[in-house]
Amino acid sequence: MRPRTTGEVDLDTSVFRLDGVTKRYGDLVALDNATLDAGENEYISFLGPSGSGKTTLLRVIAGFEAPEAGRVFFNGKDITNLPAHERGIGFVFQNFALFPHLSVIQNVSFGLTHGKSGLNAAEIERRSLEMIEIVGLSGMQGRGVDQISGGQRQRVALARTLTMQPKLVLLDEPLGALDANLRGRMRNELRAIRERLGVTFVHVTGSETEALAMGDRVVVLDRGRIIQIGTPGEVYGSPASPDVAHFLNRFNLFEGKLAKGTFTGPFGAVPAAHAVRSDRDIYAVRYDRMQAVDPSAPVSGPAIRARFVASEYLGSSVMNFFEAGDGHVIEMEHHLSLGAPQTFEPRQDYLLTWNPEQAIVFGREVA
Amino acid sequence: MSGTVTIEKRQSRTTRWLLAPGIIWMSLFLVLPILMIVYVSFWTQTTFNISPEPTLASWKLFFSSDTYTGALWTTIRIWLIVLACTFVVGYPTALFVGLFIKSKTLSTILLVICVIPFWTSFLIRVLAWRPMLGKEGAINIVLQKLGIIQQPIEVLLFTELSVIIGMTQIYCVFMVGPIAFMLSRIDRNIIEAARDLGAGFGRIFWKIIFPLSLPGVVVGAIFVSVMVLGEFATSGALSGRKVNLLGNIIITQVGSLKWAMASVVGVILTIVMGFVIAGFLRIVDLKREL
Amino acid sequence: MESRILKPALGLYVALFLLFLYGPFVVLTIISFQQGPEGGPQFPIIEWSTYWYRHIFGLTPPSRIAPLPFGEALLRSLTLAFMTMVVSTVLGVMSAQAFRRKFKGSGAVFYLIVLGMMVPGVLTGLGVSLLANNIIGIERHWYTTAFATHVAYTFPFAFLVMLAILNRFDSSVEEASWSLGVDPWTTFRKVTFPLIFPGVLSAMLFAFTLSLDEFPRTLFASGRDQTLPLAIYGTFAVEIHPNIFAFGVLTTLFSFALLSVYGILMAMSVRRAKKMAMQEDIE
Secondary structure, three states, X not given: OXXXXXXXXXXXXXXXXEEEEEEEEOOEEEEEEEEEEEEOXXXXXXXXXXXXXXXXXXXXXXXXXOOOEEEEEEOOXXXXXXXHHHOOOEEEOOOOOOOOOOEHHHHHXXXXXXXXXXXXXXXXXXXXXXXXXXXXXXXXXXXXXXXXXXXXXXXHHHHHHHOOOOOEEEEEOOOOOOOHHHHHHHHXXXXXXXXXXXXXXXXXXXXXXXXXXXXXXXXXXXXXXXXXXXXXXXXXXXXXXXXXXXXXXOEEEEEOEEEOOEEXXXXXXXXXXXXXXXXXXXXXXXXXXXXXXXXXXXXXXXXXXXXXXXXXXXXXXXXXXXXXXXOOEEEEEEXXXXXXXXXXXXXXXXXXXXXXXXXXXXXXXXO | OOOOOOHHHHHHHHHHHHHHHHHHHHHHHHHHHHHHHHHHOOOEEOOOOEEOOOOOHHHHHHHHOHHHHHHHHHHHHHHHHHHHHHHHHHHHHHHHHHHHOOOHHHHHHHXXXXXXXXXXXXXXXXXXXXXXXXXXXXXHHHHHHOOOOOOOOOOOOOOHHHHHHHHHHHHHHHHHHHHHHHHHOOOHHHHHHHHHOOOOHHHHHHHHHHHHHHHHHHHHHHHHHHHHHOOOHHHHHHOOOOOOXXXXXXXXXXXXXXXXXXXXXXXXXXXXXXXXXXXXXXXXXXXXXX | OHXXXXXHHHHHHHHHHHHXXXXXXXXXXXXXXXXXXXXXXXXXXXXXXXXXXXXXXXOOOOOOOOOOOOHHHHHHHHHHHHHHHHHHHHHHHHHXXXXXXXXXXXXXXXXXXXXXXXXXXXXXXXXXXHHHHHHHOOOOEOOOHHHHXXXXXXXXXXXXXXXXXXXXXXXXXXXXXXXXXXXHHHHHHHHHHHHHHXXXXXXXXXXXXXXXXXXXXXXXXXXXXXXXXXXXXXXXXXXXXXXXXXXXXXXXXXXXXHHHHHHHHXXXXXXXXXXXXXXXXXX
């Protein structure tokens, strides 16, 4: 990595930038040379399995952890050596980390009261009440934080951070502690509040639906490395590696061999005109690109024989599970907007087929 | 703008400042005094004074005198006996409080009851054994009333036995506490599982319960050893000056301004302590158990 | 099965154990009601009376038995215990706070601190006296040399209590405070300290109690003016009268009352927390 100094940073719209950030815990590499740029007024999601380094990355940006190598820039300044309380970056914790001995308004006004805001008490109260209203907790300001529900605590945590008017807010799995119903509602609210205030949000999540639904951009991490950065459409439509496809949890992945423009997998040999370079040969077909037909029916494209196991109704779609001969589970999603779902007989064999144009092929050998 | 000092460095600087006062205090008022004792044990003793000319005179005197070497053996003997007594007396109680009582409140209450006697001054507690053990003391009166004995037992007070009884009572709670704590942490499912496999209580005790409570026994033993080895008040008050521990020798030597000899005895006591604690710590890593 | 025999047997054993534990205290209480001034500290009770209690407070007609010289000693002991409590709790909190981060030599520092509760008091007392007498050449006082040894003894207890408390402390609330622009020291005062306060209180209680009753360290290190345990020790040498037992009963009752208040306050705060938790369930 080219070492940078403060003067060289491009300031146009960049709110923060990571430059080759590396962090180890003993022998474990939590972050490996992570480089990233984030613009103003953006919603970025970090997606990765647990242990992928996404939380560590967030903590390095916040200043809770120091990186071994690399620099962190914020607002055009090198903040790598700046302690957390001088960074002006907001942080929302998974467990909310509210101050249990203080009331809702004392929590919300904490930073203004005890930090270097220099505001008088009346102004602090005005601002805090305003923020309490924005997050929809009017009338609750006098309560203790153990007298409100989980969703309300989430809002207090958010309000507490937003009163400080940070340009960047880091959210560490902020919806993880909420139940499914509340999660959906808070998802929309987080977006709305962010858009209203024009703040950059960095949201860490282990849920691919959350990442795809909320981020203007999605950053996919694996074993401490950033493996893809893109809009949800880009990441979803063309995952950069088999690992990304795997985390997205939307692809059937088949192992096989790519040679001379042909992928040979459990379904036989299929022509693969375009392939994405990768360290493994993998054939990926999105769940909703699969079709199931009777084993005797003629098929035009590639096909694999599999036994129907079960189906799961998901509201707007139906997920069907099949088991191939080698025990590999193949999933097929049917969007209900496209018509009534097919019905399958349990323990019956079907042919699963797809349009090879829509499959994504990863391989060591790229034409 | 950006500081040149890394967050890592700043944190370790904070750590050093937080630790410094404690380390300094302990070095000045604990480690240095002990080194001082070692140093002074080689000083020259005149009748009422000491001077720093190095000599082995006090050391020679210690090992040539039956009174002093006798005190060393008495200390070790009393320590071992009291240690065994506190263990024998304390373990069943700990077993009941820590393992057999299922209600957490009840076991806490029992432990508090065990601690209440400590709110009486240590010295008054020692003194209270006199009317208990004396020839016309409570024990003799009760035993005579019950017709168990005709003549009062006279060996109860002002003997080695009274010192052992007194120390056992005063220190056994230090054995009960840690053991009960370790026992209460045992996962009851393990015991249930063993019982389902047909193991009797004896087998379960020796194979599961006792090994798991061992750290508690060691911590308790360290507590008791530390206190018994440094004792002098109980032996002074209950033995009628018949039992002389190393602690008692130190007291009398200081009383007659024989600082050098007191230091020799102090060094010997320190060495004994060192061996005892190091031995126990080999069995259990104290830092991990806490 | 076995527990049907074993549990009652152990229960009976524990009852005997408590009898053993409380026996001397019961006898002490009985004898404190001995007749005075002729009755001695032994059985039989000549006549029940509160003579020795009145004797402590100087409410009896003068007799050949001098009142206990405990007044000033008690005041000194309380002052010393208070000083010790403050200093060792501050040191304990600081050191335990430092131990939240891994650092080189943490094992050595841990044992250096814990050493304070392992070294017999006689040795600390002797060593500090030697140091004061023969090297520095200062006079020994309860508020200097004895104070130093008291802190060296109670600081490890405070340290261990705080270590246990801080081990379970969720540091994300502190990080939350930093991320709100509040510096670490203010964060400690406004967030950490209020949350660990119950632990601090226990550490203080430990240090105060241990110092108040501390005797072997004080014996050599306190110099001319006696603390309470020394004054009691002084009565060992001369004839013992039941007034010392009456004094023991009174001090025990006093600490019992004090600790009951502490216990009730704790129970009340627990109940309040429970009530809050219930309210949350209703919502």
